[in-house]
Amino acid sequence: MSHDAPAPKAKVSQTTSETTPAKQTTESSAEALPDVSPTDWQLVLVSPEHKISKEVSANQLVTVDGGQQIDRRIQQPYEELVAAAKKAGIQLKLISAFRSVSDQTSVFNTRVAQLMSRENLSEEAAKKRAMQTMTEPGYSEHHTGLAIDVVDQEWLASNPSMILDESYSEHTGAKWLQENARRFGFIVRYPDGKETITKITYEPWHLRYVGEESAEYIEAHHITFEEFIQELMEK
Template identity: 40%
Template sequence: MQLLSWIIFPAVCLMLITCPSHESLKENTDSKAFKQLITQAESYVKEETTPPDAYLQKFDQDENVQLLKAALNQIGYDLELSDFYDEELTWAVTDFQIQSENASISGIYDEATKEELLSYFKEDKNIEPGEGLAHPPEEPEVTEAGTEVVGNPYDELALVNKSFALPENYIPEDLMVPDVPFPFTEDLPKKYMRENAAHALEDLFDAAEDAGLELFAQSGYRSYDRQVEVFSANASQHGEDYANTFSARPGESEHQTGLAMDVTSAEVNLELVTEFGETEEGKWLAENAPEFGFIIRFPEGKEDITGYQYEPWHVRYVGEKAAKYVTEKGITFEEYIEQFDK
């Protein structure tokens, strides 16, 4: 590891200078004293390398990212010590979270993940990389339609669209029902969202209520199999090409991520229609959603980029940092990913 080499390298150089021959060098490196030096160096590095006290996510770039990579390397990973939060680090964090007891699975380095990592240091434990989430293959899998399959579906910043599909068997492990109004009472799968998104939606709806507005959650999580039914019905009625302007093919729906929710109001009879964007609720949602980590995923005028019609009712959870950036810049999630993905 790079940090370890900074300590061991000077010691080896000293031996090269002081040892008159190859034989004596070999004797020194085989010696008990040299092995003890290595052990002490390893112990020193582990003591000095601690998980950073920072909130970090994909595309961040600073010294804390490098510290996080060094900390993960100490428990068994082999990450290049750059200062950029790349896909490789996102995979490692996700894999670690899946193998941990108390961290939420998101690919984001948060307080709970830091505490879990600290416990590994305190207990001197190591991890088996890839045991929780297999390392994405060098050559991505593709669907029958030729769409690239997302290697890390747990990533809260995963791009899911007509170019990137979720695995057919992906079902989020942390689905829950947010405590918000629904226009139906049945316990249906579409009430569910992933935990972080669900709590953020609760805060969003509370803020809307404080503003004197009433929002309703209409449709959240949707399984791959359910999307097969939905898209087949739309394709039968409208033709596959036209249907794909407003309905996603199986695997390509954000609803399968558990991070999306369709929102409506009584002003449009609880329907999912573009007129919702002209209501007080729709305008408030577009303006305030980023404060709670949501974006209007399919904005007006960006159909050629997103591949879908304008949907003022469809919000996607991406976290506050990304949501504010996307909204302030007036860009799509596709453009955000393209801008930062290196």
């Protein structure tokens, strides 16, 4: 299954940035499991196999770039991420953030109806087809306000239609995010080669806020968010 980002998914090997060195990870953040709980607000697990239990409230959201909304608790780390990228010569552009369950339902149902009409599919078949390129309402990380899709302006200028493909991960912006997002508490949520766990293909543009310690641990150990939550539950 792929995700409900605004474009197809990339699938290439990870690279590192030569623009700005990442913050040096400490032994505790890179090796020791952080002293956090899977019930912490920033660690809510939402995925194709985990439905959101409670949608983020409207008063918990704040509007940032281009009218996009995020959980106000991640506004500062998000702005620090953008500022650090700018200092490195990279202008980030937020192309997707919070999306309500109702909005996702509307988009999803429209797509199902289109498939039923154009391809003469049953409703069940149309839903299965739609879920190949979209996330079922209630199962998208964008419902949490903790997920952001970001690209760099250089890439955007050459791709005005915002059709993301594997070439994006080769851009300076994507490389910088892979290496530096963790410093601000974000992870590349759907890493390359982990599709059987995340159920979503590699998306170098999709970041998820989990907190700095957790982000450092996840990225240093090359694990998924799902695997990290499992480790926390077993400790």
